[in-house]
Amino acid sequence: MKREPGSVLHPGSGALKPPPLLRMSGIVKSFPGVKALRGVSLELHAGHVMAIVGENGAGKSSLIKTLSGAYEPDEGTIEIDGRPLARGTQAAIDAGVAVIYQELSLVNDMTVAENLFLGRMPARHGLVRQRDANAMARDALAQVGLDHVAPWTRLGDLPLNVRQLVEVAKALARDARILVMDEPTAALQHDDIANLYAVVRRLRAAGMGIIFISHHLDEVFELADSAVVMRDGATVGARPMADWTEADLVQAMVARNLDSFYPWEPRPYGDVVLEAKHLASAPVLRDASFAVRAGEIVGIGGIAGAGRTELLKTICGALPATGGELFVRGRRTAIRSPAHGVRHGIVYTAEDRKLEGLVLDASIEENVALSSLRALSKAGFVRAARKRRLAHDASERFSVRAASVTQTTGSLSGGNQQKVILGRATATQPSVILLDEPTRGIDVGAKTEIYAHVVAMARAGAAVLMVSSELPELLGMSDRVLVMYRGSIVAEVPRERADSETIVQWATTGVGA
Structure with missing residues (x-):
């Protein structure tokens, strides 16, 4: 029987269990005077939303930059579909990793289509095939509910909530299979957040693996299938959402009880x-x-x-x-x-x-x-x-x-x-x-x-x-x-x-x- 790299044979069943979409094992990353990551391990499966939560400085950004190829780990391995991920950002992109940061990486003076296919516009004999680019852009935009946005629209003319979804469409246009979303709702209003939730659910149903980073615990409980808590560069908890309570999450993140979260006290009032x-x-x-x-x-x-x-x-x-x-x-x-x-x-x-x-x-x-x-x-x-x-x-x-x-x-x-x-x-x-x-x-x-x-x-x-x-x-x-x-x-x-x-x-x- 031919086995896929990284697959596991179930004893007595003869059935192969596919490897996780993403496996990060024992990731260590140090900077002068700081150990940013201390042996972090996690697994992400297709069709799953994993939340990563923790205080600023917990190591979330360093972990994501290591996954995206922006940082090279000092120790540890990264596998996608059981295959080792090569070093560098282009290798991560080619493997289907896309990261959407809180600060959007789009160019306002370019069109929507140009942003979606930046650096890889469809061309023939050195000439851009604009019709093909627009058709491909429409397909990507439709997947995030932006059917009404014309590919030739200048990006800077669109409101922030729409630009946020264009960033998601950009990831889809690159055939991303692992989507990392870093505080994606920070600049969005209530209706825009609900729309983004719907997009995330559609992508999960389509089999994409999604890492969702948020300071808002209500978002984590609303969207995530599981949550990984980071503190001081290490993972201190990883469970399905059904096994987490808000009090548990807060206590794991900050090592303090939720009872002291709001330090309200009765006070005498003046004039x-x-x-x-x-x-x-x-x-x-x-x-x-x-x-x-x-x-x-x-x-x-x-x-x-x-x-x-x-x-x-x-x-x-x-x-x-x-x-x-x-x-x-x-x-x-x-x-x-x-x-x-x-x-x-x-x-x-x-x-x-x-x-x-x-x-x-x-x-x-x-x-x-x-x-x-x-x-x-x-x-x-x-x-x-x-x-x-x-x-x-x-x-x-x-x-x-x-x-x-x-x-x-x-x-x-x-x-x-x-x-x-x-x-x-x-x-x-x-x-x-x-x-x-x-x-x-x-x-x-x-x-x-x-x-x-x-x-x-x-x-x-x-x-x-x-x-x-x-x-x-x-x-x-x-x-x-x-x-x-x-x-x-x-x-x-x-x-x-x-x-x-x-x-x-x-x-x-x-x-x-």
């Missing part, structure tokens, strides 16, 4: 610091009335487009108020800009930290100082010693993991970037802190640290308004929840009555049960 009466900012924010007291954490819930971000931006002066009134410590106040807001004790941390929250090419020191330049200046010159001390204090207070405050902020992990933002915000000693999705795109361990800092801010007397799209986070951290629907605050739910069903009912219909 009302911020009050809005029928606040509006056309065209999205229509009617917001609420009050927040010193020491209080007020969550803001609602679906995408409900006006949550617009509310925070109107309060801090980033958007103009077109109606209503705002009171700061009882005095009617018109906030004209974010800088004006800072002078009134109001700071805002943006949802998109890379686009709006940080200067990625600048140092930690420069980012922390941005909101405090007036206080740090004398006769128009910034006092370097005071700026350095401010950055050191913020870094120590928020436990920013960096070589020094001169390190470039863009080189930090997502969790540490968020700590730099919080350090800058609190450096101004604000009385009102507006947090827009403060844990978006960061790992579970970093989230627990951010939560502890938020509670500490409230304990110190700040009034905190926090927008979150994650219901467990909203319920776990808030003293009460304001729910928005179509630009208006429609409900105020105290902590003791807040549950997922109540919040979702108000958020999706605008009325209670």
